[in-house]
Amino acid sequence: MTQTTCSLDAIAALPPDFAQPDVLALLEREYGLRGSLAVLVSERDQNFRLETADGSRFVVKIANSAEPFEITDFQVRALQHLESRGCDVAVPRVISTENGAAITTIGEGAGLHHLRVVSYVPGVPLEGQRPGRDVAFDMGRSLALIDRALQDFAHPGESQVLLWDMQRAAELRALVGHVPGELRGLVHECIDHFESRLAPTFAELRKQVIHNDLNPGNILVSEGNSLAVAGVIDFGDMLRAPLVVDVAIAASYLRDTDDEFAALAAFVAGFESQLLLEERERELLFDLIRTRLAATITILYWRAAARSPDDPYLGKALEERSAERFLRHLSQLGREPFLESVFLEKIFEISGLDER
Numbered sequence: 001m002t003q004t005t006c007s008l009d010a011i012a013a014l015p016p017d018f019a020q021p022d023v024l025a026l027l028e029r030e031y032g033l034r035g036s037l038a039v040l041v042s043e044r045d046q047n048f049r050l051e052t053a054d055g056s057r058f059v060v061k062i063a064n065s066a067e068p069f070e071i072t073d074f075q076v077r078a079l080q081h082l083e084s085r086g087c088d089v090a091v092p093r094v095i096s097t098e099n100g101a102a103i104t105t106i107g108e109g110a111g112l113h114h115l116r117v118v119s120y121v122p123g124v125p126l127e128g129q130r131p132g133r134d135v136a137f138d139m140g141r142s143l144a145l146i147d148r149a150l151q152d153f154a155h156p157g158e159s160q161v162l163l164w165d166m167q168r169a170a171e172l173r174a175l176v177g178h179v180p181g182e183l184r185g186l187v188h189e190c191i192d193h194f195e196s197r198l199a200p201t202f203a204e205l206r207k208q209v210i211h212n213d214l215n216p217g218n219i220l221v222s223e224g225n226s227l228a229v230a231g232v233i234d235f236g237d238m239l240r241a242p243l244v245v246d247v248a249i250a251a252s253y254l255r256d257t258d259d260e261f262a263a264l265a266a267f268v269a270g271f272e273s274q275l276l277l278e279e280r281e282r283e284l285l286f287d288l289i290r291t292r293l294a295a296t297i298t299i300l301y302w303r304a305a306a307r308s309p310d311d312p313y314l315g316k317a318l319e320e321r322s323a324e325r326f327l328r329h330l331s332q333l334g335r336e337p338f339l340e341s342v343f344l345e346k347i348f349e350i351s352g353l354d355e356r
Contacts, residue, residue, distance in 0.1 A: 016046040016062045016113050018106060023048065023060065023115075030097045030104050031117060033058065045236070049120060057120035058095060062106060062113050069103075072114045074157025075235050076102045078150065078209060079118065087149040089142045090220075090231030092118035123220025123230030130257050133266040135221065138229040140270025143214055143250055146232060147243060148275050150209045158209050158240040163299055165212075166245050167202060169291050170195040178301040183324060186331060190294035198287055205242035205281065213237040214250035244281035247271055248288035252296070255326035261341040268342055282343055286335045293327040 020037045027033045027050065035052035037060070046062040063072050079094050080102070094102050095117040106115045131139065163172070169191060179187050211218075213234060220231040250267065257263040268285075271277070277285075300323075330338065 015042055015044055015064060016107075018046060018062060018113075020048070023062070023106065026104070026106050026115065027060065027117070030099075030101075031095065032098050033117070043236075050117070057122075059092060059118050059120050060115065061118070062115050065111075065113055067114070068157075069114060070157040071160050072103055072116065072157075074155045074160070075238060076116060077155050078153060078235055078238055081153045082146065082149050085149040087145055089145050089229075090121050090123075091146070091235070092121055092233060094118055121220055121231035121233055124223055125217050126219040126221050126227075127216035129216075129221070129227065131216075131227065131254070131263060132257075133262055135227045135229065136254060136257070136263040136266040137270035137273075139214070139219060139250065140247075140267040141273055142219075142229045142232055142270075143211065143246060144271045144274035146211055147208065147246055153209050154240075155209070158238070160239055162237060162239060164237050164295070165239055165241065166249070166288065166291055166295065167199070167241055169295055170199065172295055172298045175298050175302040178305050179298055180301070183297065186327060187294045187297055189331075190290045190327070193287060194291045194294075198284065198291065201280070201284065202242055205244060205284075206278070207240055207242050209238055209240050210243060210246035211235060211237075212239055212241065212246060212249060214246065215253045216256075242281075243275075244277060244284055245288060247277065247281075248285055249292050251285065252289045252292040252323070252326070255322050260326070260329075261338075264342045282339070285342070286330065286338045290327060290330055293323045293330070296323045297327065 023037060024034070027035075033050060033052060035050050035056075037048040037050055040047035040049055040059065042061075044064040044067075048060040050058045050060050052058075076094050079092055082089075082091055083093055096102055097104055103114050103116050105112050107113050126135070162168070173188070173191050176184055176187050176191065211232070213236070214232065218232060218234040219229060220233060221227045222230045247268070251264055254260060254263045254267055268277070300321075
């Protein structure tokens with residue numbers, strides 16, 4: 001596969017800022033869609049929710065100028081692949097223009113940006129809610145179904161350069177200076193351990209295209225008292241990486257629960273109900289979760305220095321301060337007690353699987 005180059009400054013760059021009347025005019029001209037727009041917060045793109053007169057909803061995504069067309073096409077083709085495989089998880093569907101194009105453009109000259117429209121997946125984001133065992137199990141199951149459907153998917157854009165790529169975690173060392181106080185030493189230790197012990201094992205692990213960002217904001221649950229996963233959104237951080245990285249990323253967000261390890265055990269059991277982890281992948285999970293938490297902390301503090309204090313995405317990201325607490329908790333607990341809690345004590349009770 002080719003290595004797609006993309007400036008690492010994209011994450012710090014401001015999103016596009018097209019006026020809503022211009023966006024609406026393009027949507028009517030290219031897609032035959034009319035309605036009203038509502039702004040959706042995004043890290044590096046300009047996103048809107050479009051609602052038409054009959055109540056239909058869509059998501060309009062205008063890519064950051066630093067994102068090559070190959071990356072946008074990669075994301076579109078992956079969603080089309082999931083649809084063609086009949087993946088049993090609700091994900092956005094690509095909406096074509098009236099001329100049959102999956103991607104169009106807005107702006108002109110140096111201000112030209114790629115625009116696409118996808119279906120709106122109904123549901124309520126999980127963020128701000130405390131997932132119990134059932135929801136955690138369903139999260140794992142949903143992620144495994146997506147990963148299983150993507151196993152045979154390949155695209156030239158799958159090797160995008162991304163700060164959120166755990167395979168590049170060692171490169172975050174240059175940004176750790178933004179992390180304050182004693183926390184900086186802990187983050188350094190995680191990155192050092194990744195570089196010396198984890199990164200060398202990656203060549204031996206099974207790799208495929210993964211979602212790479214199953215955080216609570218990208219998990220939709222049903223409304224009402226009985227929570228269940230209703231869908232998964234935001235495939236903008238997808239890339240080819242070890243499969244277990246996808247599990248570790250999602251697990252790193254199961255930190256605002258009544259019993260973190262019960263939720264983690266349920267999540268892993270849900271994943272393994274559809275796609276079994278290999279023994280060496282299980283052994284790496286503790287350190288990969290710590291690596292993701294260290295990355296989250298580092299990028300948060302770096303972004304705070306790089307962006308304006310009134311940036312809406314920064315305000316949303318600052319809510320992730322629980323990553324600091326969870327990283328300290330895991331580091332104090334240690335690898336073996338973690339693996340016993342997640343794999344040996346609770347996983348079989350929750351999943352009903354025979355011990356392997």
